[in-house]
Amino acid sequence: MKKIRQPIIAVLGHVDHGKTTMLDRIRKTNVASKEAGGITQHIGATEVPIEVVKEIAGPLLSLWKGEIKLPGLLFIDTPGHEAFTSLRARGGSLADLAILIIDVNEGFQPQTIESIEILKKYKTPFIVAANKIDRIKGWKINENEPFLVNFKKQDQRAQQELETKLWEVIGKFYEMGFQANRFDRVQDFTKELAIVPISAKYGIGIAELLVLIAGLAQRYLEQKLKIEVEGPAKGTILEVREEIGLGTTIDVIVYDGTLRKDDTIVVGGKDEAIVTKIRALLKPKPLDEIRDPRFRFDQVDEVAAAAGIKIAAPGLDGALAGSPVIAARSEEDVEKAKQEILSQIERIKIESGEIGVIVKADTLGSLEALSKELQEKDIPIRKADVGDISKTDVMEALSIKDENEYLGVIFGFNVKVNEDAREIADARGIPIFVGNIIYKIIEDYEAWRKAEEEAKKRELLAQTKFPGVIKLFPDERYVFRRSHPAIVGIEVLEGRIKPGYPLMKQNGERVGVIKSIKSKSDFIQEAKRGDQVAIAIEGPIVGRHIHPGEMLYVDLSRDDVMRLVKELRNELDETDIRALKEIAKVKKQKDPFWATL
Numbered sequence: 345m346k347k348i349r350q351p352i353i354a355v356l357g358h359v360d361h362g363k364t365t366m367l368d369r370i371r372k373t374n375v376a377s378k379e380a381g382g383i384t385q386h387i388g389a390t391e392v393p394i395e396v397v398k399e400i401a402g403p404l405l406s407l408w409k410g411e412i413k414l415p416g417l418l419f420i421d422t423p424g425h426e427a428f429t430s431l432r433a434r435g436g437s438l439a440d441l442a443i444l445i446i447d448v449n450e451g452f453q454p455q456t457i458e459s460i461e462i463l464k465k466y467k468t469p470f471i472v473a474a475n476k477i478d479r480i481k482g483w484k485i486n487e488n489e490p491f492l493v494n495f496k497k498q499d500q501r502a503q504q505e506l507e508t509k510l511w512e513v514i515g516k517f518y519e520m521g522f523q524a525n526r527f528d529r530v531q532d533f534t535k536e537l538a539i540v541p542i543s544a545k546y547g548i549g550i551a552e553l554l555v556l557i558a559g560l561a562q563r564y565l566e567q568k569l570k571i572e573v574e575g576p577a578k579g580t581i582l583e584v585r586e587e588i589g590l591g592t593t594i595d596v597i598v599y600d601g602t603l604r605k606d607d608t609i610v611v612g613g614k615d616e617a618i619v620t621k622i623r624a625l626l627k628p629k630p631l632d633e634i635r636d637p638r639f640r641f642d643q644v645d646e647v648a649a650a651a652g653i654k655i656a657a658p659g660l661d662g663a664l665a666g667s668p669v670i671a672a673r674s675e676e677d678v679e680k681a682k683q684e685i686l687s688q689i690e691r692i693k694i695e696s697g698e699i700g701v702i703v704k705a706d707t708l709g710s711l712e713a714l715s716k717e718l719q720e721k722d723i724p725i726r727k728a729d730v731g732d733i734s735k736t737d738v739m740e741a742l743s744i745k746d747e748n749e750y751l752g753v754i755f756g757f758n759v760k761v762n763e764d765a766r767e768i769a770d771a772r773g774i775p776i777f778v779g780n781i782i783y784k785i786i787e788d789y790e791a792w793r794k795a796e797e798e799a800k801k802r803e804l805l806a807q808t809k810f811p812g813v814i815k816l817f818p819d820e821r822y823v824f825r826r827s828h829p830a831i832v833g834i835e836v837l838e839g840r841i842k843p844g845y846p847l848m849k850q851n852g853e854r855v856g857v858i859k860s861i862k863s864k865s866d867f868i869q870e871a872k873r874g875d876q877v878a879i880a881i882e883g884p885i886v887g888r889h890i891h892p893g894e895m896l897y898v899d900l901s902r903d904d905v906m907r908l909v910k911e912l913r914n915e916l917d918e919t920d921i922r923a924l925k926e927i928a929k930v931k932k933q934k935d936p937f938w939a940t941l
């Protein structure tokens with residue numbers, strides 16, 4: 345038998361923009377509508393039955409066209425995009441829909457942008473809650489009022505201020521490739537993002553938010569939400585938890601089929617698929633019935649999608665948050681489920697052995713999200729695994745650093761850095777980029793890499809001599825001093841010269857080192873092609889070793905030329921290249937190496 349299940353809804357947004365407050369507010373709508381069935385608390389989720397939505401919606405139901413078939417809405421209780429990326433189902437996101445919450449007074453913030461990028465990537469439909477409208481100057485607060493009712497009561501200035509803030513948000517969405525509009529002005533929900541202004545704190549606009557999300561789910565996800573109720577269950581692990589008296593349990597969101605007490609389940613573990621028999625299916629007792637915290641759960645015989653449930657079973661110690669749970673009712677099912685889970689784990693975990701970075705994350709889902717992003721940036725990965733950053737990770741990065749200094753680094757998403765790992769990393773110069781915003785972690789890495797590359801280039805530039813060809817003026821008047829040091833007037837014919845550069849004659853003989861360069865009355869650090877300057881040369885005597893009118897060349901070493909050609913090529917201009925060719929001609933008379941240039 346097929347039925348339409350509740351859509352699974354996740355709440356995303358920047359820190360402090362009100363995700364938790366909004367979820368709490370949705371949970372509390374319970375109190376107001378107990379007769380209508382009330383809200384059911386699941387493990388890790390909250391279910392708003394459709395009757396509650398209808399009751400809250402009241403006259404707003406006219407927004408809804410056609411018969412309401414949806415049984416309700418299932419909100420995942422853990423807010424945040426980390427939760428979203430971690431909760432996977434069939435390669436996509438576990439959430440069918442999302443609410444992106446934005447503090448309308450603060451506008452777009454880093455995690456807002458990250459959330460949008462993620463929603464885009466997983467192609468998850470979402471609506472926008474523009475929160476904290478009660479903070480607008482002069483806003484009149486009426487708890488739990490629908491937005492449109494509340495808005496009419498505001499004076500013009502407050503209304504105008506909200507409009508301005510909404511326009512800013514709409515503009516930002518436009519920059520990210522979305523057409524957005526206030527929900528009551530949206531013509532086509534498949535093309536435009538709906539923005540619902542709300543106050544999570546005072547419950548304003550929550551009615552529209554619920555109606556809209558339910559409407560969208562039914563209208564655009566009906567096919568996706570149709571499930572074979574009786575079929576074996578599929579789900580995703582939200583959390584692995586120790587419970588007193590129960591041992592290690594897993595909190596699971598079931599998104600397909602029915603899970604029965606006597607089912608065998610196959611669960612994703614760190615390196616394997618765990619096959620185990622369910623001992624108990626547990627759901628939370630209603631809050632007012634919990635007298636003893638040791639007995640917080642009720643046992644149930646079965647649970648149909650979509651639902652949040654706690655599973656007690658032996659052997660769950662190695663279970664991994666974010667990985668799949670598949671129910672099996674025959675040997676054949678077990679084998680199939682094992683294969684499916686193993687291939688998922690393998691696909692995400694990388695152990696390539698090649699030169700690349702180390703990636704760690706808290707769950708399989710977030711590991712996949714971070715790895716994908718790195719691969720898109722052409723950053724090769726040597727190892728991607730779930731868990732905190734350990735000493736072994738640092739040692740592995742160290743071995744990579746010897747091969748490629750920019751890849752001997754560690755990325756961590758939502759993980760801790762163990763103390764001993766931190767110590768070695770600091771001592772041996774292994775950078776660790778950790779955080780809970782993927783693009784921020786990558787941005788930090790890119791900034792570090794750029795700074796390193798620039799520092800290295802500066803060092804290379806300081807170490808390397810550039811090619812130069814000069815000519816002494818023919819006139820004796822430009823010999824200012826004959827020796828110790830010799831001071832002569834010259835012109836730079838090609839390339840450049842700097843103090844400290846050794847000079848040689850056309851036959852390759854070293855004549856001395858440039859001590860200083862003077863232009864008019866100033867000492868300068870560099871003279872380039874066309875410059876006429878006086879230089880002091882330590883070593884030669886004018887008239888014996890060098891002569892007016894003679895050409896001299898910068899005496900480059902093999903190392904100089906290798907660095908110039910390989911690493912500093914972009915720093916050479918045409919005249920440098922001509923100078924280099926001239927110098928090679930001089931040098932190859934004695935050293936065949938130069939003939940290969």
Ligand SMILES: Nc1nc2c(ncn2[C@@H]2O[C@H](COP(=O)(O)OP(=O)(O)OP(=O)(O)O)[C@@H](O)[C@H]2O)c(=O)[nH]1
Nearest residue numbers: 358359360361362363364365475476479543544545
């Ligand atoms: N005035 C006002 N304050 C709000 C509203 N919604 C949330 N807040 C306040 O904003 C702060 C952050 O709200 P949370 O719900 O904790 O935000 P969050 O997004 O869940 O934050 P994290 O869980 O830390 O990511 C709290 O002090 C809330 O009371 C609102 O609609 N109006």
